[in-house]
Amino acid sequence: MRSDLVIINDWIKPNSRVLDLGCGDGELLSHLIGNKSVNGYGLEIDADQINTCIEKGVPVLEQNIDNGLQNFGNQSFDIVVMTHALQQFRRPDLLLDEMLRIGKECIITFPNFGHWRNRLHLGLKGRMPVSEFLPYNWYDTPNIHFCTFEDFRRLCDERGIKIERWAAVDGDLKGHLWTRLMPNLFSETAIFHVSR
């Protein structure tokens, strides 16, 4: 499993009702359903990914998150998850509000743009970072709202969103001391577990 998914998997309680926004091939949900007996649904818009989920037996709903999530009731899920997608939406802040309306808790992961390699790339080369982890050019990237670990923490502060816990992950998931001490500089992926 992808490193951020391993951590999320640990954070979700058995038998929870889980909504995974942008579930891809259903990797996380498949794990959670198999090992934690969660009752979960994934939202996805890619036809092949949807068929993969159906084949695996992961409940998947074709729904474009950009068109809203009004069909889901207030606090109708124990936990709403969004991995590596928040930065792709037009208004991440409003989406976060929606997620916290639907779920009692939320887990969000995103690529930390403040990672030292990105800073070096931009600072020294003067060009937008392109890496194995973020393989897009500035003009074709789906990631239209990059933020840093620190940016997201502040957004939560401003909005009165409670950070239950966080994790900072570098590529190999080792959880080095320096990543924990300076997540904004050393984490490739930021993981936040938040609630209202």
Place this chain on the structure above:
Amino acid sequence: MPDVIPVDSVGIVTPKIAQFAEPLALTCGKSLTSYQLIYETYGTLNQDASNAILICHALSGDHHAAGYHSMDDKKPGWWDSAIGPGKAIDTNTHFVVSLNNLSGCCGSTGPTSINPETGKIWGADFPIVTVEDWVESQARLADKLGIKTFAAIIGGSLGGMQVLEWSIRFPDRLRAAVVIASAPKLSAQNIAFNEVARQSISRDPDFRHGNYLNEETLPKNGLGLARMLAHITYLSDDSMDSKFGRKMRHDAFQYNYDIEFEIESYLRYQGEAFTNRFDANTYLLMTKALDYFDPAARTGGDLSKALEKATCEFLLVSFTTDWRFSPARSEEIVDALVKAGKKVSYAKVEEDGGHDAFLFPIPRYMAALKGLLNRIGNQIKEEAN
């Protein structure tokens, strides 16, 4: 006519008839003392009868879903593209049952049958049959075939409503419900279309209050008109435009009331062809069954509550250009299932074919069906071992 039966066809099939002597109490308050259902099966029922799939047909469908009745057949069954060895509904692993619903006109008891009490053709006296009644009669057919639990029950449009009813009425008799291009109930616009269709039939002077067969007439004009109207609602604006556009019959306008455009000719042909194979009273009954269906009415309008009893998993499929039963109608069912915490998946298939798309072998749609049915097939095999 097929010169050779294709390798992925179920081949030549012969319909069977099941007789039922136990009376069937109908929703309308009347009952049928005895009746028969015509059906076909494809594939082989396994030892513990766990690999059966039931196909529920739509308004004008019948039991002949796949294969050919003889080498002289011009076309195979109505869903041959989905049913066969190696196809989405794979007859190598599943045993497929397809019947003509009660009140049909293709061999099951209906308005064209003889009323045993009068010795005359039922005609308009045939009692109104609902989706609930169909499901009840389908369950009796399953009993007769020794099938306690279906691996899946699949239906499009009106067929999807039967599947939904199955999931509520007999929750332990199916593992998966596949509801395609359907709706939890008709909208006012849907009912309005049905009413125009019914009026065009009943206002035909040859309708004779539904007694046309005994009086040896046929309301061909009315039935044809009803079909023309319905046919428009099965196609999308785009698909009609790409197929016909403003293509003309002649090089120049004739400035009279004969056919000028190809679409007019096409619709007339469709209407005419339909009257040769379908019974007007059956058409009236089928449209009424559509109108009456509303499982949520039994739970104070709460569809989610109506679906609470269901224990099977669901697959919903809709098509983007379907305006007869638009994706939003399927999504009503999906939302209700999610609210009730049921296992459900939903695919909204991009396709310009309108409502009729549910009959097309669209790769993505077929792959979704196959993915679900293969998984269930494997589960069944694992459980047997």
